[in-house]
Amino acid sequence: SQTIHQWPATLVQPVGSPLSLECTVEGTSNPNLYWYRQAAGRGLQLLFYSVGIGQISSEVPQNLSASRPQDRQFILSSKKLLLSDSGFYLCAWSAVAGGTSSYNEQFFGPGTRLTVL
Amino acid sequence: DAKTTQPPSMDCAEGRAANLPCNHSTISGNEYVYWYRQIHSQGPQYIIHGLKNNETNEMASLIITEDRKSSTLILPHATLRDTAVYYCIAATDSWGKLQFGAGTQVVVTP
Numbered sequence: 001s002q003t004i005h006q007w008p009a010t011l012v013q014p015v016g017s018p019l020s021l022e023c024t025v026e027g028t029s030n031p032n033l034y035w036y037r038q039a040a041g042r043g044l045q046l047l048f049y050s051v052g053i054g055q056i057s058s059e060v061p062q063n064l065s066a067s068r069p070q071d072r073q074f075i076l077s078s079k080k081l082l083l084s085d086s087g088f089y090l091c092a093w094s095a096v097a098g099g100t101s102s103y104n105e106q107f108f109g110p111g112t113r114l115t116v117l
Numbered sequence: 118d119a120k121t122t123q124p125p126s127m128d129c130a131e132g133r134a135a136n137l138p139c140n141h142s143t144i145s146g147n148e149y150v151y152w153y154r155q156i157h158s159q160g161p162q163y164i165i166h167g168l169k170n171n172e173t174n175e176m177a178s179l180i181i182t183e184d185r186k187s188s189t190l191i192l193p194h195a196t197l198r199d200t201a202v203y204y205c206i207a208a209t210d211s212w213g214k215l216q217f218g219a220g221t222q223v224v225v226t227p
Contacts, residue, residue, distance in 0.1 A: 036217075043204075044161065044217035059214075090160045106215065108160025 002027035006091050006109040013116055019064075019078040021112050023091030026072065031093040033074040034106065035066055038088040050074060086116045118216055119144040119207040126222040129199075135192040137221055139205030142186040147209050150181060152190045153217070154201040161204065161217070164190065195225045 003026045013019060025031050035047040046059045048066035056066050063082060067075045074091055092106040122140040129135040141150065151166040165172055165179045167188075172179045178191040192199055204220040 043219055044215075046214060046216075049214075088158075092160070105163050105166070106161075107163065111158075111160050113158075 002093075002107065004091060004093055004107060004109040006089075006112050008112060009110065010113045011115070013081050013114065015083055015116055016080045019076070019081050019085070019114070021076040021089055021091075021114075023074040023076075023109055024072055025074075025093045028072070028093070028095060030071060031095060033068060034092040034094075035074065035076050036090040036092065036108075038090065040087070044090065048076070081116045083116050086114055088113050118209070118214070119148055121205045121207055121218060123203070123205050123218065123221045125219065126224070129192075129195045129223060129225050131197060131225050131227050132194055135195040135199065135223060135225070137190040137192075137203050137205075137223065138187065139190070140187045141205070141207045144185050144207045145209075148207045149209070150179065150185075150188050151206040151208060151215065152177070152179065153204045153206065153215075154199075155204070155220070156198075156201045164203075195223075197225050197227065199223065200225045 005024050007022055033050045036044040037047055038044045048056055048058055050056050050068045053068055053071055064078050089112045091109040094106045119141050149166050149168050152164040153161040154164055155161040164176050165174055167179045167181055169181055169185055179188060181188045202220040202222050204217050206215050208215055
């Protein structure tokens, strides 16, 4: 079966410090990968998505970046964190559509709660 | 993607059916209706999706009106573990750009 991991689970970082959040997927190959952010009391906002190694599309301009160095690894980074970067960061994957599944049947990881002070 | 409108909150008694409405009056012909839920401090969980026919799985049933302008998610026998925010999303069956709105906060009470 497929599983998705995210770490760390929680993180407290000072303003201006760098960030690296990691997401890995097991049990599937060539997944579509996504990074979402959820600010306190708000809905989810899609930040980045990827259809393959090295292929990243950004949805919202910001001081964050994403990379996909391996097929099942997705990394979210920042060189200098802002207070507004605080939130709950979620990684998700989906299989290529076909059969009974669709691109939009996404499976989410446990999330990383980031607090920037 | 079409905008969806959901009530901000609703309560349901444990063991009873929970009927969650969603309005998507501007939905286009190639857009599906997806339902996810998010239990507090966890990632969202896919529940069900449909195009125009009613759908049922082990978690819930989805009833879509004939004109496709609205739908209802039915949790047949709500339990306390069904307390969550439920999101209704209209999206084409391509490229996972899911637009999560505010959703409906469902509280199941004993």
